[in-house]
Amino acid sequence: MESSEFSPSLHSPLFVTESGDKIRCDLCPTGCIINSGGFGKCGVRGNKGGKGLIPYYGFVSALAIDPIEKKPLYHFKPGTQILSLGFTGCNLHCPFCQNWHISQNIDISSAEAAVGKWMQSGEIISTALRQDTPSIAYTYSEPLVHIEYILDCMMLTRSHGIANVLVTNGCINQKAAIEVLKYADAVNIDLKSFSAETYKNILGGNLQTVLEFIELANKMNVHTEITTLVVPDLNDSSKELSDIADFIVSVNKEIPWHLSAYHPDYRWNAPPTDPGFLLNAAIEARKKLPFVYPGNISADNDTLCLVCGSAIIKRNGYKVNLTGLINGKCASCGKTAQIR
Secondary structure, three states: OOOOOOOOEEOOOOEEEOOOOOEEEOOOOOOOEEOOOOEOOOOOOEEEOOEEEOOOOOEEOEEEEEEHHHOOOOOOOOOOEEEEEEOOOOOOOOOOOOOHHHHOOOOHHHHHHHOOEEOOHHHHHHHHHHHOOOEEEEEOOOHHHHHHHHHHHHHHHHHOOOEEEEEEOOOOOHHHHHHHHOOOOEEEEEOOOOOHHHHHHHHOOOHHHHHHHHHHHHHOOOEEEEEEEEOOOOOOOHHHHHHHHHHHHHHHOOOOEEEEEOOOEOOEOOOOOOHHHHHHHHHHHOOOOOOEEEEOOOOOOOEEOOOOOOEEEEEEOOEEEOOOEEOOEEOOOOOEOOOO
């Protein structure tokens, strides 16, 4: 596989020398021991002669301008457009992945023939400035397996006054998490389950690591929203959804929670999430959390003022009406809204 001319062989602190020419990747809790010529579980972090190798550095598998609500982010720069970058590979292997064609496919020859291309960080910023998008999202597949490239982009983005948005599974170790969250303005974190066994045996991840990432993002004052893809007979029990709600309350009860409808994809053939079930789940969750939004179905997803109950943001799909929000405050009662 040929990489771009600006793809580095890295002396990254996340690569640790082991015995002989083996290295350990300390990005995520898997802690892959990688032989020379091989790659870790994610398929994109490798070893060349005992040194860390990122041959996909700068390869963008997807590039689009989206409504920021599509990330989904409902309380961060509502009504704006965002430049979205996709990558390839992932450190989880969710059998129901809805972006599996890039997250589980590291054959960039086919991806590149379709839409992918190599882009230096400066080209990303130039594209955002040209399109006048106030934010850049690192999204679609798992961006953080490309953390060195992401950090290069994020630091440059900050210097141009553009906001950085991460859409991530959050399954990375705290050392790396702290570094990337320094430059993040907003995150949407996939909390895929509240079962350690599900994370370990089905997704290939670690629940506690994800919970710590959420707590850290909130502690570092990064705008945080959470998404749970509700998969029938996997994570849709009333107890599990209630446990997730309780956890969010323990971190910050004003974190928005997106309950997203699943559809059969990749290697998972369970029937789609029933819209009625999802609406009822949202109603139950709102007994604990004020901002719960069902996604991928037709639903009332207005954001209501915590004091007077007026709609400060009205939504119809990805279209938003911000007339209820004036200078960051509720137009009806003047309460400062939890919108950034």
